[in-house]
Amino acid sequence: MSEAMIQARGLTKRYQRGGETLVVLDGLDLEMQAGRFYALMGPSGSGKTTLLNLIGGLDHADEGELVVSGESLDELDGAELAHWRAANVGFVFQGFNLIPVLSAFENVELPLKLTPLSRAERRKHAEYALELVGLKDRMRHRPKQLSGGQEQRVAIARAIATDPKLILADEPTGDLDRKSADQVLELLARLNREFQKTILMVTHDPHAANSAQSVVRLEKGQLQGIEDNPAPTARSAGR
Amino acid sequence: MMRLVWRQIIGHPVRSLLTVGAVLVGVFLLCLLRSVVTALNAGVDAASSVRLMVQSSVSLFVSLPISYQARIAQVEGVQAVAKWQWFGGYYQDPSNFFGQFAVDPVQQFEVYPEIELPAEQKQRFLERRNSCIVGDQLFEQFKDEWQIGGTIPMIGALFPHPDGADTAWEFELAGVYHSSSGALDNRTLFFQWDYFEKTADIEECGVFVLKVAPGADVTRIMAEIDALYENGPQKVRTTTEKEFQRQFVTMLGAVPLFVSWIGGGAALAILLACVNTMLMAARQQVHDVGILKALGFTDAATFRLMLAQSLSLCCLGGASGVLLALATEGYLVGVLGTFFPGYTIEPQTVALGFGAALAMGLVAGLLPAAQSARLNCVQALRGA
Structure with a gap:
């Protein structure tokens, strides 16, 4: 049995909206193993993105304990959490979230600026990450000069540039056509398979979820269960 | 970043x-x-501490008899006295406005040692009765029309030429000076007092500019000059150059x-x-x-x-x-x-x-x- 990458105990998150308290995560208990590819599914409002944000250290839980990659995130303040994110997590968002005024290369190099790497080393890492996603020849292009699928691959390159153990993807194929979506899913599966990255992917799409080794289901802020997927499709397609 | x-x-x-x-x-x-x-x-900032200005105590616009010059020069500690008279003319067109003064040429160079010009130009200015010198910035403005040895015709607005208001005073350009001090700008025309006096038949001047001897008591000199004409015919007020310059700034309110x-x-x-x-x-x-x-x-x-x-x-x-x-x-x-x-x-x-x-x-x-x-x-x- 591999070690736990994510451990949540009694995780609760509430929002105030229009004078009403909305419980988005309600005492969630969860454990995810390192080196696996998880799909996080559930209806809208079930707390998927909120859970992803808490695991990624973008937000704090109101109650409960959350340990990710051996670090208890509740004990970290804003700056410590930022440093932790830079070292441990790579994000892939539905809307790609590339900085439009920077080239593909510069977007990928951005998180590397938070490391002690030299300029030459940063360049090497960024080029390698872009090569891995098949976009080295487009590294000088701005995001708006790329297709949606290419933008998402650049975002994946940025997510892996610092070699984090954990990649969090929020609906990474939500804005893509089927062909591009399949390329992205295959890429994520490859990162998990060849580089042992732990991947947690929020998705509504059962086809995308089929790429994962396990499917985590949430409903009304509570865990419904974790099902193993015996034959992940992208994994098979990659072979 | x-x-x-x-x-x-x-x-x-x-x-x-x-x-x-x-x-x-x-x-x-x-x-x-x-x-x-x-x-x-x-x-004001560049004013010399060894220069004094003598003007009418009534106003800067009231002239002083030129006979005062000799008596002021006799006050102990006064090294040189130069007459200055604002001419107030214009070159070709009233919009071509710049300062013009009739001055005693010899005394002018004594009182203003910061005036620099080639020796032959200075000599020419001292020798030729209707000659003038202009500042280098002014010369630069009219360099296409003026040349050394040439004539600068000036219409006298305050002092019309005796031959008629439309007749120009003709000044021969003897040289181009450069003032190394901010107390004297480089956009002024100075011409010979004698030419001015004889042509305009003038016996008064605007101010006397004097230089005091090194180590002389400036306060005493100022008091002595003012006392000379305490009872007229025209009372004077002697000020330092700094104070004199300041009154122009004060005029601007x-x-x-x-x-x-x-x-x-x-x-x-x-x-x-x-x-x-x-x-x-x-x-x-x-x-x-x-x-x-x-x-x-x-x-x-x-x-x-x-x-x-x-x-x-x-x-x-x-x-x-x-x-x-x-x-x-x-x-x-x-x-x-x-x-x-x-x-x-x-x-x-x-x-x-x-x-x-x-x-x-x-x-x-x-x-x-x-x-x-x-x-x-x-x-x-x-x-x-």
């Missing part, structure tokens, strides 16, 4: 150009107006203060425009700030990013404004030089221009930088 700052600036060219343009105009105006105020005070207020008002208006621009920039970049924070950039880093954008834009505008002020200095000397002799962009003005731009950048950037730093990452990614 600076690459991202520049990319954000270049990535929004219209906004950036407008901001840089606004700061450019503000800093240029600041440099221009400060230089005007400095020029107004230049004569609150103009220097008014000019400073205009400069300050323009700078404040531009500062407010910059704050507004930077707030808009911060709002446009909320999503980018969210991305940076998600990648692991701290609140302090995003604060610095926004502040650096503001500083870069304002410094770029400030540097351009200062460069424009320096580049137009020569042209403005020609345009404003008559009214503001000594107009120059001093190093302190350059420093003030840069300092103002830097301060603008800091003030304009602080609020948006603080807003960016406070942004919640999740809300920012949603574009809130």
Whole structure:
């Protein structure tokens, strides 16, 4: 049995909206193993993105304990959490979230600026990450000069540039056509398979979820269960 | 980080150009107006401590009998006395305005040792009765029309030529001087007193300028000269050159203060425009700030990013404004030089221009930088 990458105990998150308290995560208990590819599914409002944000250290839980990659995130303040994110997590968002005024290369190099790497080393890492996603020849292009699928691959390159153990993807194929979506899913599966990255992917799409080794289901802020997927499709397609 | 700052600036060219343009105009105006105020005070600041001015105690516009010159020269400690008379004419057209004075040539060079010109030109001025000398800046303005040895025709507005008001006084240009002191500008024409006296049949002059001997008691000399004419026929007032120059600035009343207020008002208006621009920039970049924070950039880093954008834009505008002020200095000397002799962009003005731009950048950037730093990452990614 591999070690736990994510451990949540009694995780609760509430929002105030229009004078009403909305419980988005309600005492969630969860454990995810390192080196696996998880799909996080559930209806809208079930707390998927909120859970992803808490695991990624973008937000704090109101109650409960959350340990990710051996670090208890509740004990970290804003700056410590930022440093932790830079070292441990790579994000892939539905809307790609590339900085439009920077080239593909510069977007990928951005998180590397938070490391002690030299300029030459940063360049090497960024080029390698872009090569891995098949976009080295487009590294000088701005995001708006790329297709949606290419933008998402650049975002994946940025997510892996610092070699984090954990990649969090929020609906990474939500804005893509089927062909591009399949390329992205295959890429994520490859990162998990060849580089042992732990991947947690929020998705509504059962086809995308089929790429994962396990499917985590949430409903009304509570865990419904974790099902193993015996034959992940992208994994098979990659072979 | 600076690459991202520049990319954000270049990535929004219209906004950036407008901001840089606004700061450019503000800093240029600041440099221009400060230089005007400095020029107004230049004569006061550069005044010599060994020169005294004797004028009528009634007003500068009341003349003194030229017979006073000999008695003033006899006061112990007075080394030289020169007559000065404002001519008030014009060259070709009334718009060609510059200072013209009838002076005693020999005494003029004694009283104003800062007047520099080649020896042969000086000799020519001393020897030729209808000759004149002009400052190098004035000569530069009319260099296509004037030449040494040539004639400068001047219409005498205050002192019409005896042959008729339309007849020009003709001065032979003996030389071009350069004054190494701000007490005497380089845009004036000086001509021979004797020529003036004989032609206009004058027995009075505007002021006497005198030089005191080294180590002489200036206060005593001033009191003695004033006492000479205590009972008339025309009472005099003797002042230091600094005080004499100051009365011209005083004549302008609150103009220097008014000019400073205009400069300050323009700078404040531009500062407010910059704050507004930077707030808009911060709002446009909320999503980018969210991305940076998600990648692991701290609140302090995003604060610095926004502040650096503001500083870069304002410094770029400030540097351009200062460069424009320096580049137009020569042209403005020609345009404003008559009214503001000594107009120059001093190093302190350059420093003030840069300092103002830097301060603008800091003030304009602080609020948006603080807003960016406070942004919640999740809300920012949603574009809130």
